[in-house]
Amino acid sequence: MVLRTRISEALKQAMRDKDAARLSTLRLINAAIKDKDIDARAGGSDEGVPEADVLSILGKMTKQRMESARAYEEGGRLDLAERERSEIETIEEFLPRQLNEEETNAAVDAAIAEIGADSIRDMGKVIGSLKAKYTGQMDFGKVGPMVKDRLS
Incomplete structure (x- = not known):
């Protein structure tokens, strides 16, 4: 708290x-x-x-x-x-520092590798993992299409 x-x-x-x-x-x-x-x-x-x-x-x-x-x-x-x-x-002032594009790409790649995602069906797992770790640090409106592109 x-x-x-x-x-x-x-x-x-x-x-x-x-x-x-x-x-x-x-x-x-x-x-x-x-x-x-x-x-x-x-x-x-x-x-x-x-x-x-x-x-x-x-x-x-x-x-x-x-x-x-x-x-x-x-x-x-x-x-x-x-x-x-x-x-x-x-x-x-109360939000953590936003990840830049490079850091966001690295986080998405790491989450995909960690989960072992290989198809679009795993998109929810990847997004869930990212939300658990990076809530408030990245714009998930932009991350969703990024994950989708990598899994298609």
């Missing part, structure tokens, strides 16, 4: 600094995590979601804001696009 602690500390610091924009984003992050915790408790878990799920939540939040910023730019609302980018910066 180190990530949750970092988010809570950042929230407290934003309150002390009276940084309204950052505080708002951190509260959105906390709310999203608590929503998932509530869902997990309804499913029978007492401790909430694991850190990998928190990373997944942060990744989704970043992706949503990127899409919103793009839409605002196309609509000529640069002020709103800038606010979305500011939120992205705050969220990305």
